[in-house]
Amino acid sequence: MPKKRILPYVLLGLINNKKKLSGYQISQEFKHEVGDFWHASHSQIYPELARMKEDNWVKDEEEGKATYYMLTTTGHEVLRNWMQEPLDGNEEMFSLKLYFINDSTDPLLKKLLEQELKLKQDKYEYLQGRLSKVFTDKEKIKANFGHYLILTRAIEREKNHIEWLKNRL
Amino acid sequence: MPKKRILPYVLLGLINNKKKLSGYQISQEFKHEVGDFWHASHSQIYPELARMKEDNWVKDEEEGKATYYMLTTTGHEVLRNWMQEPLDGNEEMFSLKLYFINDSTDPLLKKLLEQELKLKQDKYEYLQGRLSKVFTDKEKIKANFGHYLILTRAIEREKNHIEWLKNRL
DNA sequence: GCTGTCATGTAAGACGTTACATGATTAC
DNA sequence: GTAATCATGTAACGTCTTACATGACAGC
Known part of the structure; x- marks a missing residue:
């Protein structure tokens, strides 16, 4: 398809x-x-x-x-x-x-926010899982520092986004 | 090209x-x-x-x-x-x-972070400009609520990213 | 006269996805 | 024995970008 x-x-x-x-x-x-x-x-x-x-x-x-x-x-x-x-x-x-949602009372708005929240919470979980799986000790962090940085950055980003979504629900 | x-x-x-x-x-x-x-x-x-x-x-x-x-x-x-x-x-x-940067002492790391910081600060300024230009009064917000939401969300995201970058420089 | 913007369209090529295809090995 | 995974490759198709192309009109 x-x-x-x-x-x-x-x-x-x-x-x-x-x-x-x-x-x-x-x-x-x-x-x-x-x-x-x-x-x-x-x-x-x-x-x-x-x-x-x-x-x-x-x-x-x-x-x-x-x-x-x-x-x-x-x-x-x-x-x-x-x-x-x-x-x-x-x-x-x-x-x-x-x-595309102009009206703040459109029921679609809440639905969208909830959907996105669910998606982002899942992603957050997933990334946290990745972090604890890939970076088990300080050696691993040292040997793949860039990867460690973006992964932790991605986690923080999701956290921030989740907070934002929660504040508007 | x-x-x-x-x-x-x-x-x-x-x-x-x-x-x-x-x-x-x-x-x-x-x-x-x-x-x-x-x-x-x-x-x-x-x-x-x-x-x-x-x-x-x-x-x-x-x-x-x-x-x-x-x-x-x-x-x-x-x-x-x-x-x-x-x-x-x-x-x-x-x-x-x-x-692709494995070593935390690689001088490229700092360079990358600085470049990204500059980019994100510019984007932040730009988005702030957009916000104050497009949403001059409450009527405008009410009439384009979704647009208002993503714009303010985008601004917060940049802010969060900028903070993160600064903390690593 | 020239430049810029309005306004629309087509053509060539790069890029990426899905599907098609094959064959070997490993696991149940 | 058959399903999954390893391992590589090609073909068809759709999408998107760049470039080519045209014409009108406005401003300097």
Whole structure:
């Protein structure tokens, strides 16, 4: 099976946030707003929008030289379904989906935070396990100092993230 | 110009750490040790090793059914040069390079930490700028709550990372 | 006139994943 | 004997980046 695509969902989410966007505006969004969490180049965006139009996820509207895209009813459904799919291991998925939640009372928000918390707690456990398994004595630390550093760093990062999540639940 | 490849350098680093590795062993490394910071499948590894042998970065040695690879003098030079190249924006580059530093007295260690600190401080500034630029009042926060959350989360993450880096310098 | 931005699109190539394929050895 | 692991390799396919390409319009 082919790897799961996310670009179309990202486009849906972006268009949905602004109600109406052109391909060019989307590529600008990636240079600013969303840019810190996801990226796509215009040569991906245009063909993708065309495909999405063919699949009836979006409808378009020409205004001067620009073509604006809006979600269809199907598009809204597809987006909502994707938003509700459980988070996988992909690190940026959490940020990305969060970006598409505008309303602080949206029940999806809590669900997302809980899912991420679970994922991160598991990862924390796993990393702790790795640490005590790989670095059993000071000799091992000395002989693989860089590895020791990133592993402990990764653990602290997860801890910090878990704390943050807990504070917003 | 083509996008900068890192796989060959990762392979150099891994082989260098263990002095001698087969393609299979490398693919196992990705499932365990390095796996948290980088990944490659065996179908990338084998052809890459062949290319590296052609370029004289590694030499091989057959033992039974397995082919073991070791760095050549050129390979050591290439690896060292790559390790000394300044860190770019790529997030995992820091972890990866750190993984290849075994000795805590290696001067590269301090250099790496300093480079990463600089990068993260810049990013911190940038994100703070974004925050005060995008979320000027409570209305904006309310209307884009998810975006607000990840932005503040990203800022806290950088802060935490910066602290960690400072504590090791 | 030239530069920059708006706006869209295609083509070539690199990169990475999954699946296909094979054969030897080890463990139950 | 059959399943798992060791060990290597190729093929097909999809994705993403870079580069190529075009045209309009705004500002200096």
